[in-house]
Amino acid sequence: xxxxxxxxxxxxxxxxxxxxxxxxxxxxxxxxxxxxxxxxxxxxxxxxxxxxxxxxxxxxxxxxxxxxxxxxxxxxxxxxxxxxxxxxxxxxxxxxxxxxxxxxxxxxxxxxxxxxxxxxxxxxxxxxxxxxxx
Numbered sequence: 001x002x003x004x005x006x007x008x009x010x011x012x013x014x015x016x017x018x019x020x021x022x023x024x025x026x027x028x029x030x031x032x033x034x035x036x037x038x039x040x041x042x043x044x045x046x047x048x049x050x051x052x053x054x055x056x057x058x059x060x061x062x063x064x065x066x067x068x069x070x071x072x073x074x075x076x077x078x079x080x081x082x083x084x085x086x087x088x089x090x091x092x093x094x095x096x097x098x099x100x101x102x103x104x105x106x107x108x109x110x111x112x113x114x115x116x117x118x119x120x121x122x123x124x125x126x127x128x129x130x131x132x133x134x
Contacts, residue, residue, distance in 0.1 A: 020035055050064060052067045052068065054067050
C-alpha cells in the first residue's frame with residue numbers, strides 16, 4: 001500500500017513538473033502562480049501570529065496586538081543612528097514626496113479655477129465642431 005501511494009505521489013509530482021515546464025515556456029504569469037502554490041508560497045490567508053514574545057514573556061490577545069502595532073510603527077520610523085541608515089535614500093524619498101505634493105497642488109489649482117461664461121460658450125462651440133453640428 002505504501003509503495004502504491006509513493007508511486008502515485010511520484011506520478012503526480014512528475015505531472016506537475018511537466019505542466020510547470022510547459023507553462024514556463026508559454027505563460028510566465030500562470031507559471032509563477034502555480035510554482036508558488038506548489039511550493040506553498042501562495043498568498044493564502046496572511047494573519048499575524050496570535051502570540052508574541054515580549055521581554056521573554058509570551059503574550060496574546062490585546063497585548064499581542066499592541067506589540068505588533070509597536071513593531072510595525074518602529075519599522076516606519078527614521079532612525080539616523082542605525083548602522084544601515086541611508087541618508088541619500090532618505091533625501092531622494094523626501095524630494096520625490098515634495099515633487100508629488102507640488103504636482104498635486106498644481107492639478108488641484110487648475111481644477112478649482114472658476115469657470116466663466118466665455119469658457120463655457122467656447123467649449124460648446126468646440127464640441128459642436130467636433131460633432132459636426134456647427
